[in-house]
Amino acid sequence: MKAIIFNSGLGSRMGELTREKPKCMLTLYNGETIFERQIRILSECGIREFIITTGPFEEQLIQMSKKYNTLTFDFVPNKEYLSTNYIVSMNNIKQVTEDVLLLHGDLVFNKKLIHKILTNENPSICLYNEEKELPEKDFKCRIEQGKLKEVSVDLFDTECFAFQPLYKLDRQQMNAWQSEVSNLVNKEIKDVYAENALNTISEQLNIVAMSYKEDYIDEIDNEADYNRVSEEIKNYDYREQEIIESNNYMNSLEKVLKTSERCNILVVVGKSLRDKVEKDLGSISKQFVFFSEFSSNPKYEEVLNGVKLRKEHNCDVLISIGGGSTMDVAKCIKLFSPLVSLSDFIKKEFRYNTIKHIAIPTSAGTGSESTQIAVIYKAGTKCSVEHGSILPDMAILDPNLLKTLPTYHKKSTVLDSLCQGIESYWSKKATEESRYYSKQCIELILKSYIAYSNDEEVVLEDMLRASNYSGKAINIARTTAAHAMSYQLTSNYGISHGHAVALCIIPIWERMNQKSKDNKELEQVLKSLATVFNTMDIEESIEVVKGIIMEFALPKVRINENEIVELVEEINMDRLKNNPVSFSEEELKELYCVM
Missing domain, CATH: 3.40.50.1970 (Rossmann fold)
Structure with missing residues (x-):
């Protein structure tokens, strides 16, 4: 199977972002261009040959493709890109002799979606979403008896759905579409979508509609789309x-x-x-x-x-x-x-x-x-x-x-994991998903920490999962004040990171509980966290964690009062800003004093 990617457009709605490069060369959250992402995912799913249509920035695409030594690229220019639509780009492609994956170059999608498409038993597939609101200016589709009947930006009735221009097509379906594209182009109908040709022969085709509601795919038309899509795709990548x-x-x-x-x-x-x-x-x-x-x-x-x-x-x-x-x-x-x-x-x-x-x-x-x-x-x-x-x-x-693992490191790493679960739960950046991971982490630790500290091997798997959940949680929500205040303690007192965070978590939690009396949103979050600990109120949940820390009996650390000013100055401000409430400099000093 080959992939055909349309990259011949101007991307004029992107403004300055595409003044000197094609839209597919925009960089996403991980430093990867849209083009690189598409090629990476498709090649990891087994596609080795690519046909790329080009417009004003062909050379940039050719240069980028040279780093893929094991893949084959064929570039098809559309010299009329200023005055035509991509129906002309499709017409410039020779009649294919094998099945294809056809897509637009501004689409961002998750890898599992491509795997589902390629392994689906139906030879020809299109993508729709029955739960997504119909977009005003983008493609919609009409589905009848599970088959594609029409694609247009102008469909708005109740039988239509959001649609994305990515197709898996067997050779016969693709050849029929190409032939109708040629018919329109030969009649000088060049300023329409390639889907206009598809619509005229849809009754003859057999393209099965597949829902993408559990996956992610979206196109980037303007700067707002670019920022939104780059942010939204992150969590799909994390999950995969x-x-x-x-x-x-x-x-x-x-x-x-x-x-x-x-x-x-x-x-x-x-x-x-x-x-x-x-x-x-x-x-x-x-x-x-x-x-x-x-x-x-x-x-x-x-x-x-x-x-x-x-x-x-x-x-x-x-x-x-x-x-x-x-x-x-x-x-x-x-x-x-x-x-x-x-x-x-x-x-x-x-x-x-x-x-x-x-x-x-x-x-x-x-x-x-x-x-x-x-x-x-x-x-x-x-x-x-x-x-x-x-x-x-x-x-x-x-x-x-x-x-x-030595006993001290075993105990301190458990505390690090537990604190990450707690902090990511109350973090400003917390989401429903991150709180799910936090909850899983905390519940596994509560279930197994005693047996783990007693070297019972039966709970090793639970503790490793708890740690992994804590990582997934902070990857989305990040840590907060306890981690921000712990870093310099590790350096100054030669203690482990988990030990340092455990010193910070209780005083911060107690102070936040005090502040929650005048902050209903914070109070609600802390009460929700208390239910994760299976406790009746905030104070009781704090006591549970305090008890775990005392039970572990880590070496005592006495913070030198003369060093408190320096400790406050060295606090990681990025982490501190993520805390749900702010602390004054005097409050931070007080917190260090009671550790």
């Missing part, structure tokens, strides 16, 4: 991250790597695990390079050394095996790798790249395997690096890897 639950990570990893054409692999692993991992990977016939020269609070310069090693060995796959810091190092290696200059990488405008990242967590705390967030230190300052392209492509969750 491949998660493999396994009792033997090596078996799962070997299966994944056997199906990959990629050969050179950089393994990011901490020094304490390196010997074991090197031995485990010895049976897989791939070229592995190992990087372990980073600290538990990874430094910017250490990441750059990883970037250099990856480039030296031309590694196109990253595997991170370890805790949150290990995965953060791998994420930053991926993100920084395409940049040419070794100047300040953190301030660069990052782009999507095709380096694949498989994350394998060995602790149940950060959920970093399912976030687009990484933390590194530069000149002693903690830097949060966020970008849509660093969400790992795959996570392998093997509970057996939790068995050797």
Whole structure:
């Protein structure tokens, strides 16, 4: 099957955004252009040949296509793009000799939708949405007995539905459409949609209508569409991250790597695990390079050394095996790798790249395997690096890897996961979906934390899932004041991240409860959170978490009063702004004092 993509339009409604490039070259939230996204998803679903119609910016598309060494591109120009519609572009394509996937170049869609289309038993399919409101200016369709009968922007009656111009067509259906397109173009009817030709022969065709209501597909016509679609597609991408639950990570990893054409692999692993991992990977016939020269609070310069090693060995796959810091190092290696200059990488405008990242967590705390967030230190300052392209492509969750965690790290990672679940629930950015993940995280921890701290292996799977849910939750909602205030405690007092957050969570929660008396919206959120803990009120839910922290009996930390001013100055303001209520400088000092 070939893909035919129409990219011959001017994109005039986009204004300055498309003055010097085609619409398909606009960049989405993860630094990937619409064109790159379409090619990536379609090729991952098995399509290797592409026909691209072009208009005013053909050379840009040709140059972009050159990076796809294993794919074939045929460019079909429409020299009349200024005065005609894409019916002429379609007429310029030779009669196809195989089945096709035909789509517009400004469509953004999720990968599962394409998989559903290609695996659907019907040879010819179009897409409609029976739940979406009819758009004013975009395509609608008329469906009769499950078959497509008409496509137009002017349909508004009750038998019509929202429609997106992406079709799977067998050769016969496509040839019939092409022939009718030629008939109209030969009559000098060139300023209409290709669908005008389709409508005249729809009774002869057999195009089955498939609903896309559970998936995402939308076209970008103007700047408002661009901003909306780029934001909306994110959560579909998050949900489609491949998660493999396994009792033997090596078996799962070997299966994944056997199906990959990629050969050179950089393994990011901490020094304490390196010997074991090197031995485990010895049976897989791939070229592995190992990087372990980073600290538990990874430094910017250490990441750059990883970037250099990856480039030296031309590694196109990253595997991170370890805790949150290990995965953060791998994420930053991926993100920084395409940049040419070794100047300040953190301030660069990052782009999507095709380096694949498989994350394998060995602790149940950060959920970093399912976030687009990484933390590194530069000149002693903690830097949060966020970008849509660093969400790992795959996570392998093997509970057996939790068995050797030291007791202190086991307890502190549970607290980190629990605090992430709590903070993402009350976060300003919380959504229904993020709160679902928060709830799953909290409930699993409440169910299993005692057994986990007592080294009962039966609950390892639950704790690993809880951690992963916490990562999914903060990936959407982000963390809040407790995390913002914890970072410098980790540096100043040499305690783990989870330990530091646990010191902060109770004083902040109690202060927020006080403020909720005059803030009905906050009170409602905190009461809702209390139901997740299966408690009657806010105070009782706070006591539950306070009890867990006391039960874990982590080492005491005494905050030096002389350091409080410095601690307040070093608070991560981005995280603090995400808190549902603000705290004054004096309040922040008070909170540190009571920890």
